[in-house]
Structure formats: structure tokens, C-alpha cells
Amino acid sequence: MNTENKQIILTADRPTGRLHLGHYVGSxxxxxxxxxxxxxxxxxxxxxxDQALTDNADNPxxxxxxxxxxxxxxxxxxxxPALTTICVQSALPALHALTxxxxxxxxxxxxxxxxxxxxxxxxRGFADEGLPAGFFTYPVSQAADITAFDATVVxxxxxxxxMLEQAREIVEKxxxxxxxxxxxxxxxxxxxxxxxxxxxxxxxAKMSKSxxxxxxxxxxxxxxxxQVNGKMFTDPQHLRIEDPGHIEGNVVFTYLDAxxxxxxxxxxxxxxADLEEMKDHYRRGGLGDGKCKKxxxxxxxxxxxxxxxxxxxxxxxxxxxxDILAEGTAKARxxxxxxxARVEKAMRIDYFADRSVVKEWExxxxxxxx
Ligand code: ATP
Ligand code: MG
Numbered sequence: 001m002n003t004e005n006k007q008i009i010l011t012a013d014r015p016t017g018r019l020h021l022g023h024y025v026g027s028x029x030x031x032x033x034x035x036x037x038x039x040x041x042x043x044x045x046x047x048x049x050d051q052a053l054t055d056n057a058d059n060p061x062x063x064x065x066x067x068x069x070x071x072x073x074x075x076x077x078x079x080x081p082a083l084t085t086i087c088v089q090s091a092l093p094a095l096h097a098l099t100x101x102x103x104x105x106x107x108x109x110x111x112x113x114x115x116x117x118x119x120x121x122x123x124r125g126f127a128d129e130g131l132p133a134g135f136f137t138y139p140v141s142q143a144a145d146i147t148a149f150d151a152t153v154v155x156x157x158x159x160x161x162x163m164l165e166q167a168r169e170i171v172e173k174x175x176x177x178x179x180x181x182x183x184x185x186x187x188x189x190x191x192x193x194x195x196x197x198x199x200x201x202x203x204x205a206k207m208s209k210s211x212x213x214x215x216x217x218x219x220x221x222x223x224x225x226x227q228v229n230g231k232m233f234t235d236p237q238h239l240r241i242e243d244p245g246h247i248e249g250n251v252v253f254t255y256l257d258a259x260x261x262x263x264x265x266x267x268x269x270x271x272x273a274d275l276e277e278m279k280d281h282y283r284r285g286g287l288g289d290g291k292c293k294k295x296x297x298x299x300x301x302x303x304x305x306x307x308x309x310x311x312x313x314x315x316x317x318x319x320x321x322x323d324i325l326a327e328g329t330a331k332a333r334x335x336x337x338x339x340x341a342r343v344e345k346a347m348r349i350d351y352f353a354d355r356s357v358v359k360e361w362e363x364x365x366x367x368x369x370x
Pocket of ligand 1: 012013014015016022023025026027155156157158159160195196197198199206207208209210211
């Protein structure tokens with residue numbers, strides 16, 4: 001077990017599309033900061049292709065394509081393969097076995113209560129079409145992912161809190177039944193409330209690949225401009241510049257809440273010291289939506305430009321990207337296999353770890369044959 005009190009991170013993303021700003025503010029930015037903090041003994045990032053198949057079973061090509069997109073996004077935002085192990089879920093068979101064992105430790109009633117899964121079932125139309133059992137149980141497979149790496153810290157967006165809660169329950173139950181074996185993980189969510197769940201450009205509750213309301217980290221400046229100017233609504237009652245405006249539910253301000261810094265104001269809008277001053281002016285009237293959107297586009301491009309540049313570099317060297325993924329996955333296979341061995345021992349199903357069971361069986365037969 002992780003007895004040395006090691007600090008270990010695991011996070012994952014589903015390869016269902018390129019990564020977007022929601023991933024960036026909710027989790028990725030934090031992962032890079034934690035990676036560079038030097039405070040962690042081991043950092044793992046997993047591309048959750050098996051989980052992505054739970055609601056894309058009929059579209060494996062999409063998952064295969066997006067593995068490369070997701071790994072390029074990681075490398076472009078500053079995930080450094082020298083410090084972080086990047087791996088692919090389907091190539092880690094220990095995770096499948098752990099999922100199968102953990103499924104015995106949860107009830108279907110408990111799974112049905114998971115609010116994130118409930119919302120996702122609704123969003124995907126599974127309530128009418130039929131719900132794939134794999135999708136219904138994916139929180140259990142996430143528990144397998146987290147515990148297989150002995151993760152202590154899981155930096156995620158708010159939508160993942162129910163998964164962490166579920167994983168913790170599984171750990172507690174497992175350890176209660178089979179003895180202390182698994183490490184209890186903690187979720188780490190952003191302090192900034194807007195970053196915990198960034199809405200889509202359409203104002204919908206969550207920016208999500210599946211909803212098609214994203215600004216992708218790899219979007220061109222032209223696309224970003226189109227998304228902001230064309231899709232983001234502001235305050236429908238703010239018809240003339242001099243009208244007082246509302247901040248609540250105003251997507252442009254929500255994004256500025258999540259992304260803008262004092263430095264952005266110094267560089268692009270020095271007439272305001274910070275976002276609060278800008279908001280006050282908007283509320284009073286006299287600040288146009290065009291000006292707000294222009295500022296947001298500048299902020300976005302400042303964040304995205306270095307990411308675009310890095311991506312362009314890596315795109316020219318897919319051979320190296322492949323090696324990074326292959327090496328990371330091989331390393332992760334060792335780590336997760338070791339956890340599986342520990343789990344099977346605790347569950348007393350480790351028959352082939354060594355031949356000690358032969359003696360055990362012989363003695364048992366001796367006793368029963370007396
Ligand atoms: P899908 O629609 O396929 O589920 P997704 O866009 O929800 O994709 P995931 O791969 O499920 O992305 O999520 C990866 C990580 O990014 C998780 O930690 C999740 O909490 C975080 N995340 C995803 N979307 C957002 C968002 N809009 N705001 C904050 N964090 C987010
Ligand atoms: Mg999701």
C-alpha cells in the first residue's frame with residue numbers, strides 16, 4: 001500500500017473530442033501547476049478511452065482519433081512527460097479487473113443516485129433509448145482508475161465530485177471487508193467558483209464536448225472571435241450602450257470571471273483597475289457589449305496563443321508523441337498491476353502469485369479427511 005504517505009495525482013479525460021477551455025480552467029491548468037510545484041511523488045494522466053466507449057460503443061473511430069488530439073492538448077498546455085506519466089486506459093488490464101471486483105461493493109440504487117450520471121443520462125437520451133450498463137457503472141470504473149494509481153489527490157471540475165464520493169465509499173468498504181489495502185483519494189476543485197464548471201458559449205450549464213458548445217484549446221483566433229461574437233449572449237435588456245446592464249447570467253462576464261487577471265486589464269483595458277470596476281461600469285450603463293467582447297477575445301488569445309504554438313510543434317513530431325504514450329502506458333501498467341496484485345491478495349484470490357495455496361489446500365484436505 002501507499003504506506004510512505006506519498007503524494008500521488010491521477011486525472012483523466014475522455015477522448016471524445018479535443019480539450020476545451022472548461023478542461024483548462026477546471027482541471028488542466030491546475031495539473032500543470034501541481035506538476036511544476038515539485039510537491040508530488042508521482043503524477044499520472046490517463047486518456048480514458050474505455051470510459052469514452054461506454055457511450056460511444058458504436059463509434060470507436062471517434063475515440064481512436066481523439067487519443068492523439070487529447071495527448072497533443074496535454075503537451076501543448078505544458079504537461080511534461082518527464083514529470084507526468086501519460087497513459088491510455090484500455091492498455092491497462094488491471095483496471096478492468098478492479099472494476100469487476102468493485103462492482104460487487106456498490107448497489108444499483110447507489111449508482112442511480114449519482115447526480116452527474118443522472119444528468120448525463122438525460123443529456124444523451126439514454127432514458128428513452130436504453131441505458132448501456134457500462135455507462136451506468138462508469139463511476140465504479142473511475143474508482144478503479146483512481147485507486148489503481150494509489151492516488152491521494154484528484155484535481156477535477158465540480159461535475160466530478162459525485163465520482164470522488166463514490167470512489168471514497170468503495171475504498172472504505174473494500175478496506176473494511178478485506179483489510180487496509182486501498183488509498184482514500186481527495187478531490188481538488190478550483191477555488192474560483194466559475195472555474196469549477198465553466199458554462200458553454202451558449203450559456204448552457206457546462207461547456208462540454210458532447211454539447212458542442214466549446215472553445216477548444218486548439219481553435220484558431222478566427223474561430224474564437226466567431227464563437228464570442230456570434231454565440232455568446234450578454235444581457236438582452238442592455239440594448240443601448242447607455243442602458244444599465246446585468247452581470248448575472250451574462251456569459252461574457254462569466255468567462256471574464258474565470259479567466260481575466262489584473263495583468264490583462266493593465267495590458268488591454270487600463271481604464272479599469274480590475275474586473276470589479278469594469279462590472280460596476282457595465283451595471284451603471286455606458287459600457288458597450290462590443291468592448292467587453294473585444295476584451296474577452298484578447299484575454300482568450302493571450303491564453304491560447306502559446307498553446308497553439310506548442311501544438312503546432314508537436315503536430316510535426318507524432319513519432320515522439322507515440323513514444324511518450326507508449327512509455328507512459330508501460331510504466332502505468334506496472335503500477336496498476338502491482339495494485340491489482342495487492343487487491344487480489346487482500347481478496348484471497350491470489351492463487352497464482354506463488355504456490356503457497358498448495359500447502360493450504362493440502363492441510364485443509366488432511367483436516368477434512370481425518
Ligand atoms: P464529455 O462530454 O465527453 O463527458 P467533457 O467535456 O465533460 O466530455 P471530460 O473528459 O468528461 O470532459 O472531463 C475531463 C475533466 O475536465 C474533468 O475533471 C472535468 O471535471 C473537467 N471539466 C470538463 N468540463 C468542464 C467545465 N465545463 N468546467 C470545468 N471543468 C470541466
Ligand atoms: Mg464529462
